[in-house]
Amino acid sequence: xxxxxxxxxxxxxxxxADFVPTSGTIFIQNDSDGKGDYIKEWNHPTLAxxxxxxxAAITA
Amino acid sequence: xxxxxxxxxPSVTFSDxxxxxxxxxxxxxxxxxxxGGNTITxxxxxxxxxxxxxxxxxxxxxxxxxxxxxxxxxKVQFNTKxxxxxxxxxxxxxxxxxxxxxxxxxxxxxxxxxxxxxxxxCAVQKNGGTEVYRGIRGNTGLSCVTVSxxxxxxxxxxxxxxxxYQTATSINGNTISSGDQSWFNGALIRAA
Numbered sequence: 001x002x003x004x005x006x007x008x009x010x011x012x013x014x015x016x017a018d019f020v021p022t023s024g025t026i027f028i029q030n031d032s033d034g035k036g037d038y039i040k041e042w043n044h045p046t047l048a049x050x051x052x053x054x055x056a057a058i059t060a
Numbered sequence: 061x062x063x064x065x066x067x068x069x070p071s072v073t074f075s076d077x078x079x080x081x082x083x084x085x086x087x088x089x090x091x092x093x094x095x096g097g098n099t100i101t102x103x104x105x106x107x108x109x110x111x112x113x114x115x116x117x118x119x120x121x122x123x124x125x126x127x128x129x130x131x132x133x134x135k136v137q138f139n140t141k142x143x144x145x146x147x148x149x150x151x152x153x154x155x156x157x158x159x160x161x162x163x164x165x166x167x168x169x170x171x172x173x174x175x176x177x178x179x180x181x182c183a184v185q186k187n188g189g190t191e192v193y194r195g196i197r198g199n200t201g202l203s204c205v206t207v208s209x210x211x212x213x214x215x216x217x218x219x220x221x222x223x224x225y226q227t228a229t230s231i232n233g234n235t236i237s238s239g240d241q242s243w244f245n246g247a248l249i250r251a252a
Contacts, residue, residue: 002129016227019131020179021194029189029223030128032135032155040133040189 003037004028006058010050018044116146116159117247122238125174128224130234133183136171136222138244155221157244162215162252169195169222172204172241175233177226180205186213186220203233204241210249220246 001009007026008014018024027041042049120138128134137155144151148159159165171182182205183194195207211220222244228234236242 002132004129004131016131016178019227021133021181021183021225022196027133028129028131029133030135031188032126032137037129037132 001058003039003055006055007039007050009058010054011047014047114146114161115248115251116148116161116165117245118144118149118157119243119245120144120149120151121240121243122236125238126236128226128234128236130229131179131225131227133223133225134236136224136236136242136244138222138242142245154219156219157221157246158217158219159213159248160215161248162213163248164210164212164250164252165220165246166208166210166249167193167220167244167246168206168208169244170204170206170242171222171224172237173224173226173228173233174203174235174237175228175230176201176203177228177233179225179227181225182207183223183225184209184211184220185223186211187218188221212252215252 004019007028014026019026019028021027025043025045026039028037029040030037039049119142121140121142122136122138123140126134126137135155138149139151139155141149141151146160149157167184169182169184173180180197180202181194183192184207185192191211193207193209193211195205197205205224212218213220224236226233
């Protein structure tokens with residue numbers, strides 16, 4: 001499962017709009033360096049940024 | 061007429077074959093008469109007079125399609141060069157343009173996907189995102205997006221990369237198309 005789906009699993013109230021670069025508050029990036037997707041920016045006003053442990057606990 | 065500005069022996073060679081050697085940094089300016097009575101003036105201000113041989117330009121594209129995750133800003137791995145005049149585009153590791161001449165560069169980026177995404181952006185990002193120049197699709201039915209911009213780069217450490225963001229539910233929508241459908245090019249248009 002990718003990090004986008006993991007975040008939405010942790011916070012089901014999030015929608016795609018929360019991730020849109022120009023208007024959202026959460027920004028996921030992949031630098032194509034083999035390290036995979038990561039949270040580049042987390043500016044959501046009420047929800048806390050998931051910890052690596054929370055993300056790792058989510059499996060497909 | 062030929063001109064050597066930054067060589068070990070700065071000089072101007074005129075159409076009649078005569079050459080004038082001039083210390084360009086200490087004279088107000090050099091004005092040369094060329095064919096037709098026109099003149100060309102080399103100002104004495106600090107800086108480098110640009111000629112076509114030292115103005116970096118590149119054009120790259122994807123040779124094979126690239127998969128990406130929905131809702132994730134993803135660097136496009138432009139791995140094939142049409143040209144790269146100063147060998148400043150890394151098309152094997154970081155997929156970025158790091159020019160060796162300071163100045164203002166024009167960039168053009170186009171990205172196409174195999175299907176029609178929901179939200180769809182592409183971006184020229186400087187230095188990992190300190191400056192982002194983003195383009196948005198003009199029509200929701202389109203599967204391609206473009207952006208053009210002018211960016212200042214310092215000629216040593218500054219770099220730019222091409223990114224794409226889309227939301228799609230289909231496999232095709234999560235695939236960046238290759239060949240002439242996704243490309244990135246740029247060139248120096250004004251020295252610093």
